[in-house]
Amino acid sequence: MNSSAASSAETASPAGGVLLEVRGVAKNFGARNVLKNIGESGSGKTTLLRLVAGFEQPTAGEIWMSGERLDTLPPYKRRVNTVFQHYALFPHLSVHENVAYGLRVKKTSATEIGGRVDEALRMVKMQEFADSQPSKLSGGQQQRVALARALVNRPLLLLLDEPLSALDANLRKQMQSELKALQRELGITFLFVTHDQEEAMALSDRIALLRNGSLEQVASPREIYAHPATAYTAQFIGQTNLLRGEIIDSTARCGTLQWPSEGPSGPAIFSLRPEAIRFASDDVTPHGTARFRASLEQQFFSGASELLEVNCGGSQLLRVRISARGPLSGEHEFVFSIADAIRVQE
Amino acid sequence: MVLQMSGATSTRRAPLLTIYAALVFIFIYLPVVVLILYSFNRDGVGGFPPRHFTLDWYRQLFADTSIWDAVENSLIVAAGSVALALILGLLAALALDRANFPGKALFRRLVLLPLILPGIITGLSLLMFAVFAGAQLSLFTVFLGHGTALISVATTELFAGLQKMDRTQEEASLDLGATPWQTFWCITLPNLKLSLIASGLLIFTLSMDEIAVTFFLIGRDNTLPLEIWGRLRRGITPEINAVSTLIFAVSVGLIVIWYRVRTRGLGAEAQELLERP
Amino acid sequence: MYSRTYKTLVSIPPLLWVGVFLLLPYALMFAHSFWAVHEGVLVHQWNLHNYATLFSKPVYVEVLLRTMRIAASVTLCSLLLGYPLAYYLSFHAGARKELLYQLVIVPLWVSYLVRGYAWKTILGSEGVLNGFLQYLHVTHEPVAFLLYSPFAVVLMLTHIYTPFVFLPIYAALEHIPRPLVEASHDLGAGAAQTFLRVILPLSIPGLLAGATFAFVLSLGDFLAPLLVGGASGTMIANVVQSLFGAALDWPLGAAISVCILLVIISLLFLTERLEKRWSFK
Numbered sequence: 001m002n003s004s005a006a007s008s009a010e011t012a013s014p015a016g017g018v019l020l021e022v023r024g025v026a027k028n029f030g031a032r033n034v035l036k037n038i039g040e041s042g043s044g045k046t047t048l049l050r051l052v053a054g055f056e057q058p059t060a061g062e063i064w065m066s067g068e069r070l071d072t073l074p075p076y077k078r079r080v081n082t083v084f085q086h087y088a089l090f091p092h093l094s095v096h097e098n099v100a101y102g103l104r105v106k107k108t109s110a111t112e113i114g115g116r117v118d119e120a121l122r123m124v125k126m127q128e129f130a131d132s133q134p135s136k137l138s139g140g141q142q143q144r145v146a147l148a149r150a151l152v153n154r155p156l157l158l159l160l161d162e163p164l165s166a167l168d169a170n171l172r173k174q175m176q177s178e179l180k181a182l183q184r185e186l187g188i189t190f191l192f193v194t195h196d197q198e199e200a201m202a203l204s205d206r207i208a209l210l211r212n213g214s215l216e217q218v219a220s221p222r223e224i225y226a227h228p229a230t231a232y233t234a235q236f237i238g239q240t241n242l243l244r245g246e247i248i249d250s251t252a253r254c255g256t257l258q259w260p261s262e263g264p265s266g267p268a269i270f271s272l273r274p275e276a277i278r279f280a281s282d283d284v285t286p287h288g289t290a291r292f293r294a295s296l297e298q299q300f301f302s303g304a305s306e307l308l309e310v311n312c313g314g315s316q317l318l319r320v321r322i323s324a325r326g327p328l329s330g331e332h333e334f335v336f337s338i339a340d341a342i343r344v345q346e
Numbered sequence: 347m348v349l350q351m352s353g354a355t356s357t358r359r360a361p362l363l364t365i366y367a368a369l370v371f372i373f374i375y376l377p378v379v380v381l382i383l384y385s386f387n388r389d390g391v392g393g394f395p396p397r398h399f400t401l402d403w404y405r406q407l408f409a410d411t412s413i414w415d416a417v418e419n420s421l422i423v424a425a426g427s428v429a430l431a432l433i434l435g436l437l438a439a440l441a442l443d444r445a446n447f448p449g450k451a452l453f454r455r456l457v458l459l460p461l462i463l464p465g466i467i468t469g470l471s472l473l474m475f476a477v478f479a480g481a482q483l484s485l486f487t488v489f490l491g492h493g494t495a496l497i498s499v500a501t502t503e504l505f506a507g508l509q510k511m512d513r514t515q516e517e518a519s520l521d522l523g524a525t526p527w528q529t530f531w532c533i534t535l536p537n538l539k540l541s542l543i544a545s546g547l548l549i550f551t552l553s554m555d556e557i558a559v560t561f562f563l564i565g566r567d568n569t570l571p572l573e574i575w576g577r578l579r580r581g582i583t584p585e586i587n588a589v590s591t592l593i594f595a596v597s598v599g600l601i602v603i604w605y606r607v608r609t610r611g612l613g614a615e616a617q618e619l620l621e622r623p
Numbered sequence: 624m625y626s627r628t629y630k631t632l633v634s635i636p637p638l639l640w641v642g643v644f645l646l647l648p649y650a651l652m653f654a655h656s657f658w659a660v661h662e663g664v665l666v667h668q669w670n671l672h673n674y675a676t677l678f679s680k681p682v683y684v685e686v687l688l689r690t691m692r693i694a695a696s697v698t699l700c701s702l703l704l705g706y707p708l709a710y711y712l713s714f715h716a717g718a719r720k721e722l723l724y725q726l727v728i729v730p731l732w733v734s735y736l737v738r739g740y741a742w743k744t745i746l747g748s749e750g751v752l753n754g755f756l757q758y759l760h761v762t763h764e765p766v767a768f769l770l771y772s773p774f775a776v777v778l779m780l781t782h783i784y785t786p787f788v789f790l791p792i793y794a795a796l797e798h799i800p801r802p803l804v805e806a807s808h809d810l811g812a813g814a815a816q817t818f819l820r821v822i823l824p825l826s827i828p829g830l831l832a833g834a835t836f837a838f839v840l841s842l843g844d845f846l847a848p849l850l851v852g853g854a855s856g857t858m859i860a861n862v863v864q865s866l867f868g869a870a871l872d873w874p875l876g877a878a879i880s881v882c883i884l885l886v887i888i889s890l891l892f893l894t895e896r897l898e899k900r901w902s903f904k
Contacts, residue, residue: 363710375730381740395754437637438641464844474652475647478651590734
C-alpha cells in the first residue's frame with residue numbers, strides 16, 4: 001500500500017513551520033490513488049500544486065515524496081509532471097513534437113521516442129493528429145495532447161490543474177470518465193485540483209479540501225460526505241442543513257427541533273443532509289428518530305426528486321429531498337434518524 | 347499551514363546575465379553622461395578628467411541668438427508637422443479600418459515606408475519633387491517633408507487605437523439617433539484621445555530631432571539639428587555640449603509624459619509603433 | 624455601417640497626399656536614374672549609363688560592400704547587446720521590469736545628433752577615452768583608429784540602434800505565455816534547453832523585426848560617417864549625398880538610391896515572409 005507515490009506536503013506559513021495531518025494521509029496513499037485538491041478560488045489549491053511541481057518555493061517547511069526530499073529540486077529534476085489548466089502546448093511544435101518534448105530533453109533515442117509517443121497518443125486517442133499543429137485542435141483535443149505529453153514521461157505523480165474547467169458540460173463528463181479509466185489503467189497517482197465538488201466526489205479516492213490556504217479535511221469522498229468535520233466542509237461538499245443550537249442535558253436543541261444527543265453541553269452545530277429527512281408517513285424506522293412539524297414554503301422539482309423548503313418554526317428553513325410525488329402544500333410531519341445529524345466544528 | 351501564492355513567478359538568479367545586462371545599460375548611457383558632464387567643464391571637450399566646473403558654456407548658449415532662432419524654426423515646423431500628420435494620419439487610419447478600395451494593400455505599405463526607409467531616400471525624392479514643382483527650398487518644404495514622413499507614425503498609432511475601440515459604442519450612438527458626423531465627434535474622437543496625444547508627442551519629438559530628410563529640404567533658415575550640425579563641421583565647442591544637455595533634459599521630460607499617457611490607456615498596442623516600422 | 628460618402632471622404636485626402644508626396648517623388652527618383660547630366664545641366668535623355676557606371680567602377684562596389692559590412696556588424700552587435708538585455712528584463716527583472724524598460728526607452732528619444740556628437744567627443748585623439756586611457760597610463764599616446772574609421776561608425780550606430788532592436792524582441796518575449804516556460808521546466812528542460820527550444824523560436828518574429836530595422840537604417844545612414852567615419856568610413860549614402868551636393872550628378876545619385884531602395888524592399892519582403900513562417904498563435 002505504501003508502494004510508489006506517497007506524497008506528503010509539509011508546508012508552512014511564513015509564521016513558522018507547522019506539521020500537518022496531511023502527513024498522516026500520506027501514509028495511506030497507495031499506488032492507484034486519485035487525490036483531489038478541492039476548494040474555492042483563492043483557497044490555495046493551485047498553490048499546493050505549484051509547490052509540488054516546483055514553480056513555487058515554500059517559505060518554510062519541506063516537501064517530501066516517496067521518502068525523497070522534493071522542494072530542494074528544481075522542477076526539471078522532479079519525477080512529477082503537470083497538465084496545465086490552459087494546456088500550455090508549444091505552438092511552434094506539432095502534436096508529436098509536443099509529446100516527445102520531455103523525451104528529447106532527456107536525450108532519449110529516436111526509436112524509443114517514436115514508440116513511446118505513439119503509445120501515449122494512442123492512450124488518449126489522438127494518434128491521427130500526430131502531425132497537426134496545436135492551434136488547429138479543439139479544447140478537448142488539446143487537453144488530451146497535454147495529458148499525453150505529461151504521461152509519456154512516466155512520472156511518479158501527475159498534477160492536473162483544473163484540467164476540465166475550460167470544457168463544456170458534455171465534454172467534461174466524457175473526459176472525467178476517460179481520465180478515471182486512464183488512471184486505473186496506468187496506476188500513476190493523479191493529484192487533481194478542482195473547485196467542482198461533484199467532480200471531486202465522482203473521480204477521487206481521496207479528497208483534500210482546502211480553505212483559505214489551510215487543509216480543512218482529507219478523507220475519501222464517502223467519508224467526507226457522511227462525516228464532514230466542519231460546517232464549511234458540510235456545506236461545500238453536497239448540500240446540507242446547518243442546524244445551530246446547543247446541547248443541554250443530553251438533548252440537542254436547534255430552534256424548534258430537539259433530539260437526544262450524547263455530546264457535552266454547550267453550543268453545537270449539526271449537519272443534516274436534505275435526503276436524510278423524510279415524511280413521517282414514509283418512515284419505517286423503529287427508533288432513533290426525531291420528529292418535527294413544518295410547513296411547506298417552496299417546492300423545486302428536479303426530475304427524479306423534489307427539493308422542499310420547509311419552515312419548522314425557527315428562523316431557518318430546512319431543505320428536504322424526497323422522491324418525486326407531485327405538488328404538495330401545507331403542514332407535514334417529518335422525521336430524520338438521529339445518527340444522521342452529524343456534529344461539526346465551526 | 348497556510349498556502350499563499352508568492353506573487354509573480356519566482357525569478358531565478360542569473361548572475362552572469364545580470365552583469366551583462368548592467369554592462370549594456372552602461373554602454374547605452376555612458377556617452378550621454380559624459381556629454382552632460384563635459385558641458386560643465388571649463389577646459390572644453392576632451393581630456394580626462396574634467397577639472398573645472400563652470401556654467402560659462404550655458405551662459406554662452408543663452409546669448410547665442412542663432413541657436414534660439416533655430417529653436418523657433420524647429421518649433422514652428424514641428425507644430426505644423428504634428429497638425430498635418432495627425433489629420434492625414436487619422437483619415438488614413440479610418441480609411442484602413444473601415445473602407446475597402448483597390449490598392450489598399452499598396453496604400454498601406456506606402457504610408458508605412460518612410461518609417462523604415464533611411465531618411466536620405468525620402469529626403470532626396472522630396473527634393474527632386476520640389477525642384478520638379480519649381481518650389482523654393484525653405485522651412486515650408488521642410489514642414490511638408492516632416493509632415494509626409496511622419497504620417498506613418500500617426501497612422502500606426504491611431505489605427506491601433508481604432509482597433510482597440512469598442513465598435514458597439516458607435517453603433518449605439520447611431521441607434522440613438524446621432525448622425526455619423528456627430529458620432530465621430532462625440533464618440534470616436536474621445537475614444538482616440540490617448541492615441542492622439544501619444545502620437546502627437548512622438549511626432550513632435552521626431553520632427554524636432556529630424557536631420558536626414560531636413561538636410562535636403564532646408565532653405566536659408568535652419569532648424570535646430572541643422573544649426574548644430576553646421577557648427578559641428580566648423581569645430582567642437584562645449585557650447586554644443588550645453589545645448590545637447592538641454593535637448594536631453596527636454597527629451598526625458600517629454601518621454602516621461604508620453605509614457606504615462608500611453609500606458610494609461612493603450613498598453614501593448616503602442617509597442618507596435620516602434621516595433622513594426 | 625459606414626456610408627459610401629463617409630468611406631470616400633476619409634480615403635481620398637490621405638490617398639491623394641500619399642500619391643502626390645510619396646509615390647510621385649519615388650517615381651521621379653526612379654525616372655532621374657535613367658537620365659544624364661551634360662555640362663552640369665540635367666538632360667532628360669533616357670539611358671542605362673548610370674547603372675553601368677555603378678556596377679563597373681570599383682570604387683562604388685567597394686563602398687557598397689563596406690556599407691553592407693558595416694550594416695551587418697551593427698545589426699549583429701545590436702542583437703548581441705539588445706537580446707540578452709530584453710531577455711533579462713522579461714524573465715529576470717521581476718518588480719523592476721517596468722522601470723528598467725522606461726530607462727531603456729529614454730535614449731531613443733534623445734537626439735541622434737546628440738548621441739553621435741557624444742561619441743565624437745569621446746573617441747577623438749583629444750577625446751575623453753584617450754584622455755582616460757592616458758590618465759590611467761594604459762597608453763602614452765592617442766589611439767588613432769578609435770575615431771574616423773569604420774570601427775567608430777559601427778560603434779556609434781550600434782549605440783543608436785541597440786534600443787531599437789531591444790523593443791520588438793522585448794515585446795515578443797513578453798508575449799510568450801509563462802505557462803509555456805513552466806511546462807518546459809516541468810518536462811525536464813533546464814534554463815538553457817528551455818531557451819533554445821521554446822523561447823528563442825517563439826521570439827524570432829521580434830528578432831527579425833529589430834534586425835531588419837537596424838540593418839536597413841544603417842545601410843542608408845550618411846550622418847554617422849560624416850561625424851565619426853572619416854575617409855575610411857565612408858558609406859554608400861555619403862556617395863549619394865555628394866552626388867547631390869558638390870559633385871552634382873543627380874542621375875547617378877538617383878541610380879544609386881534606386882539600388883539601395885531595391886535592396887531594402889527585397890529585404891523587407893524576405894523578412895516579412897520569414898516572420899509569417901515563424902509566428903505561431
